[in-house]
Amino acid sequence: MANALNNDGDPGRLVLGVESSCDETAAAVVEDGRRALSSVVASQVRDHAPFGGVVPELASRRHLEAVAPVIRAALAGAGVTLGQISGLAVTQGPGLIGSLLVGLSAAKALAWARDLPIVGVSHLEGHIAALRLMDDPPAPPFAALLVSGGHTSIYHVHDFGQMEELGQTVDDAAGEAYDKVAKLYGLGYPGGVIIDRLAAGGDPTAIQLPRPRLRDGTLDFSFSGLKSAVVRFRQEHIGQNYRIEDLCAGFQEAVVEVLTSKTIAAAKQRGLTRLALAGGVAANQRLRQAMAQAAAAAGMELTAPPVALCTDNAAMIAAAGAIRLRAGLRLALEADAVSRLPRGGRLPGEA
Template sequence: MIILGIETSCDETAAALVADGGRILSSVVASQIDIHHRYGGVVPELASRKHLEAIVPVTTQALEHAGLDLEAVDGIAVTRGPGLVGALLVGFSFAKGLARALDVPWRGVNHLEGHLHSVFLGDNPPSLPFAALLASGGHTSIYRVSGPMQFELLGQTRDDAAGEAFDKVSKMLGLGYPGGAVIGRLAGRGNPDRIKFPRAYLDKDRLDFSFSGLKTAVNQYIRHHGDDLERLSADIAAGFQEAVVDVLVYKLILAAETTGCSDIAVVGGVAANGRLRERLLREGAVKGLSVHIPPLDLCGDNAAMIAAVGYHYLREGKRSEMTDDVYSRYPA
C-alpha cells in the first residue's frame, strides 16, 4: 500500500511516498529558512505563499525520486494540524483535490502523531510500549506509546516549547532564526559549567516542563553582561543548552521508570541537537534503557512521517471527509 504524504504545517513544504507504513520510497523537503531568517522567525503570510509555489514541484519530485506516477498512489495522507492555519490549508486543500481527482482515500493527520511515528522509519525502531519525548519549536511533550495509533500524553510544557526557547535565546544573542542549529554549534565552543542557569524541573515527580524562567534568566544575564557579550556568547549558549538538556533527559528517563518502559525515544526538531542525543545515549545506557532517535532528516518536519501515520488509518478504513478542515491547535 503506497501512501503519498503531504506536509505544510509551518515553513517546510514536503512530500513523500511510503510503502506499507514503514518503507520510505522518497522524501522531498523544500525549506523556507532563507526567507524567514531575515525576519527572525516564521512570517505566516510568506510561508503560505511559498507553500503555494512549492507544493506541485515538491510532489512531482517525490514521485520522480520514487520512480512512480500518480496512478501508483493508493492513498493520500496530509497534515491537518496543529500548525499555521494558512500554511496547513495549502497542503490540505491540495491533498483533498488530488484525492478526488485520483479517486483514492485520504486522511488528515495530526502533526504530532507524525513526529511520534518518525522513530519507526529509522533502522532501529523501539519495542512497544515506549516512552517518547516530542521536542520541537512548538511542542514539548512526553507520551507513552503502546501502539501505532495509541498515544497517552504524560506531560507537556506549561509555557515555551524547548525549540521555541532555543529560537528566542538565539535572537537575544543576535544569531537569528532558526536557533537550534546555531545555538548547538556555538555551544560546542563554550563551557557549559561556566554559567549556571536554572533548571525548571517544576515538580520532580511530574512530567511537565517550563522553559520561560530559563529564557528570562538568560535574558537578564545578557542585559547585565552586554558589554562583554561577544566573549561570553559561547559560554551562554553552552550553559543554556545544558540547562534544557538536563531537564529533557531527566523527565524522559523518569517517564520510562514510572511507566515500566524499557525503551525511550526522542523525536521532533530538537532531537537533532547533538548534546541531547549524546546525553540520552549515555544516560539511557546507564539506566539500562534502549534509546531510539530518528535519523537527522526525519527529526524536522517531513512528509514521510505523515504518510506513515496515514497508512495505519487508511488500512483500517478511517478516512477523512471533504468537509473536514484544518486546526491550529490540538485537540481540534
C-alpha cells in the first residue's frame, strides 16, 4: 500500500504524532500541521496517584502496554490507514528517558517498516505548536509563557518552529511546586488541579508567602524557595487553626504573580503586543484570569488555548513535526532520546 507522500510529495500533509515523555501515552493524526483529525491519550494518573507523583519505572511499563493500542486508535479515529500517513513525528526529549524510549522506538519502527520520513520533536516546541491547532491561533511574533510540571520558560516566538528562550526556572518548575505542596498536605495527585480548585474557595491575602525573584531584574524563575516557605509555614503552625483553602490561595497567588509579572516584562522588553499561554499549568484558571487582566492593562492581546491543548498530547507533536518535515529535517534511526535538551535546543541525530 503506497503512503500519502507518493501522492503529492508533501511529508507534512498527514502526520502521525507519538508522545510518551512522562505519564501520558498519546498518538494523533494532524492534517497540514493545523487540523487534528484524531487525538488519543491514555492517562496514567490513577497508577501514580498513590505515590503522589510519577514513578519512572511504572510509567515506562504502562507506555509499553499502551503505545500500540493508542496508535491504532488514533489512526482509526482519523479514518486513515498507516499507508496514508505522509510522515511521523515523535517526542525525542526532554522527559523521562525510559518513557521517551518507548514512544521513540515505536515511531522509528513504523518509519523503518513503512519507509516514512520521521522527525524528532522537542516536547517544549510541541507545547508552543499546540497553539497552531486552535481555530484562531496567535499570529507570530508573540511572547509565550510555557509552564508545566517539568518546565517553566518564557519564549519569544518569532514564528512557529522558531522560538528563542528569554527566561527559565533555575530550580523547580511551577507545576512541580504545585505537586510537591499538594503531596506535603496529602491533597492528592495531580496537585495543580486540586490546589486550583481549593484556592477558588480561599482568601489569597490570608496567608502571605514570598514571591521569589519577582524583582531581580531577570526573566528567570525560582519556585524552590516558595515551596520551602510552605514547608516552614506548616511546621510553624502545627496545631494552629487555618484553612487549607487559604493556604492554597496564598501559594497559588504567589506563583501566578511571578509568572504574570515576568511574562509582561518579557513582552515589553521585546516590543511584543501578543502573549500566549502553553503547557499543562496553562489550564490553571487563576493563571488564565490573572494573565488576561495583566494583558488588558498593558494593552496586549492574550491567547489561552483550550484545556485539551494545554496538557500533554500527540497532536501538538504532530503539528510541530509537520513544520520540521516540510523543512526537510529528518531523524536518523539510530538517534537516541534525551532527558534534557542540549545547549542551543538542537536535538541529536537530526539532519
